[in-house]
Amino acid sequence: MPHRSWTRLTLRRPDDWHLHLRDGAMLRAVLPHTARDFARAIVMPNLVPPVVTAAQAAAYRDRILAALPEGLRFEPLMTLYLTEATDPDDVAHAFLSGVAHAVKLYPAGATTNSHAGVRDLDKVRPVLERMAEIGMPLCLHGEVTDSEVDIFDREAVFIDRVLKPLRRRIPDLRLVLEHVTTQDGVDFVRDQPKNVAATITTHHLVINRNAILAGGIRPHYYCLPVAKRETHRIALVQAAVSGDRRFFLGTDSAPHLDAAKLQPCGCAGCFTAPVTMSILAEVFEAAEALDQLEAFASLNGPRFYGLPPNEERITLVRGEPWSPPAAVATDEGPVTVFDPGFPLHWQVGS
Ligand SMILES: NC(=O)N[C@@H](CC(=O)O)C(=O)O
Ligand SMILES: [Zn+2]
Ligand SMILES: [Zn+2]
DSSP: OOGGGOOEEEEEOOOEEEEOOOSHHHHHHHHHHHHHHOSEEEEOOOOSSOOOSHHHHHHHHHHHHHHSOTTOOOEEEEEEEOOTTOOHHHHHHHHHTTSEEEEEEOBTTSSTTOTTSBSOGGGGHHHHHHHHHHTOOEEEOOOOOOTTSOGGGHHHHHIIIIIHHHHHHOTTSOEEETTOOSHHHHHHHHTOSSSEEEEEOHHHHHOOTHHHHTTSOOGGGOOSSOOOOHHHHHHHHHHHHTOOTTEEEOOOBOOOOHHHHSSTTOOOOOOOTTTHHHHHHHHHHHTTOGGGHHIIIIIHHHHHHTOOOOSOEEEEEEEEEEOOOSEEEETTEEEEOOOOSSOEEEEEOO
16 A cells, blocks of 8 residues: 555554653653653753763652653653763663663763763773673764864764774674764664664754755754755665664754743754654655654664563554644743644644
C-alpha cells in the first residue's frame, strides 16, 4: 500500500534519546509534553550547576519523577556531565547500579551550560577507559570550540580532530554522536562497524540554515549545532528513514524562556517535544518510509542502550491539519513551541 494513503500508524511507544528537561518551573511545564508521547528519555545533565556525580543524578531523577503529573508514566534515563575532575569510580558505580545510562561530553564552551565541560581530553582518559571496560556509552556534543573554525564547519572538524583519534585510542568505547547535523557525520557513523551511533533531532530533519536567516533573524530556529545546508538536511532524512540501526531519535528538545531567546544574544535550542511525533510522521510520510518510523523512534535506540523496546503501542492518526499550541506557559513565562513551517496532519491518538 502506498504510504501516502496511510491514515493510521501503530508503533511501539517511542523514546527520546536526547532531551533537556531543565529543573523547577520549566521542568514542571515541559515534562508532561514528553511523557505524553514517550516512555523514556536520556536526560541531559547541563543544569546549573551540572549533574556530575551519581548522587546528583539520583537526586535529579527524583525531582523529575516528583514533577510528573498524576496518571502519566515516564522513565528518565540519567546521564552524568563529564568534567576534568570526574571520578572514574563514581561513574562506574552510577552505571553499574543503574543510576546513570551514559556520560555526556561537552567540549567546554560549545553550547548551553558547557563551561564546566572538557578542555583537554587527556584529563578524562581514565574515565573513558573505565567506561569502555564496563560498556557505558559516551554521548558527545560533537563540535570544536576553536573560534578560528567557521561555525558551520565545527561538527566536521570535530570528527576529524577529536572523534577519529578517540576511536583509534579507545576503540571499545561506545559513542553516540549527538544531534548529528552533517553528511560528514552521517558518513562517519556509517563507516564504523561497531560501537558508534548517532541521534538525529526533529528540527534538523525539517529546517536548513535558511530558516534562521532568510527574511529576518528567527531566534526560534537557532540551536546548536546550527542547522546546515539543505544537502546536509537531506542526508539526515536519508539516514533516519534508512532503518540503519545506528541512527535513532534524540529530539534535543531544549526549552528556553522566550525572554532568553528573544534578545541580542539569545540562547540556542528548539522546543520540539510537543510536536515531534507529528513532525516525524510528516517527514517519514514524505519520504514514503512510514514503515521505518518505528525503527527510528522506538527500536534502534533501546537496542544501542541495551534496553528492551517498549511493549506499549501508540497510534498516529492522519486527519485534517491541526494547530499545535504556539507556546507552552511556565510560571516564569512562555516557551515557544517549534513551528516546522508546514501543516501537521498527524496526531498521536489518545
Ligand atoms: N541544542 C541546543 O541548541 N541547546 C541545548 C544544548 C545542546 O544540546 O547543545 C540546550 O541545553 O539548550
Ligand atoms: Zn549539544
Ligand atoms: Zn541537547
